[in-house]
Amino acid sequence: MQAFQIRYRNTQGTLMRILNAASRRGLDIPTVHAEAAENGHQVTLALEVNAKQIGQLYREWYSIADVVRVRSGAGHGEAWSAAHPPAGVTLDASLDDGRSAARA
Numbered sequence: 561m562q563a564f565q566i567r568y569r570n571t572q573g574t575l576m577r578i579l580n581a582a583s584r585r586g587l588d589i590p591t592v593h594a595e596a597a598e599n600g601h602q603v604t605l606a607l608e609v610n611a612k613q614i615g616q617l618y619r620e621w622y623s624i625a626d627v628v629r630v631r632s633g634a635g636h637g638e639a640w641s642a643a644h645p646p647a648g649v650t651l652d653a654s655l656d657d658g659r660s661a662a663r664a
Contacts, residue, residue, distance in 0.1 A: 561606055562609050562614065562633070562634065563606050564631070565632070566602065566604075566605070568626050568627045574627070575601075577624050578603055578624065579592070581620040588608060589606075614632065
């Protein structure tokens with residue numbers, strides 16, 4: 561699993577062109593996370609790719625006029641696929657005990 565972080569200027573169609581580069585190659589896109597970042601926007605993708613595909617994706621993404629930077633690294637599929645609570649919420653074992661008692 562490879563994680564890609566792509567920074568881009570948010571103009572019409574830029575995010576779709578970024579995503580189409582992966583989908584045209586028949587790659588599964590299990591995780592996509594887009595957000596505002598500094599002066600532009602950033603999308604993070606987790607893809608199962610080989611070295612040749614990485615080079616092809618880098619070339620295609622950098623050929624998009626509004627892409628500013630592309631970075632990649634080893635992704636951690638288990639961490640990405642697990643359910644996450646909303647920010648600021650802590651999971652507490654005592655909540656589970658309270659729910660169990662309420663059901664009884």
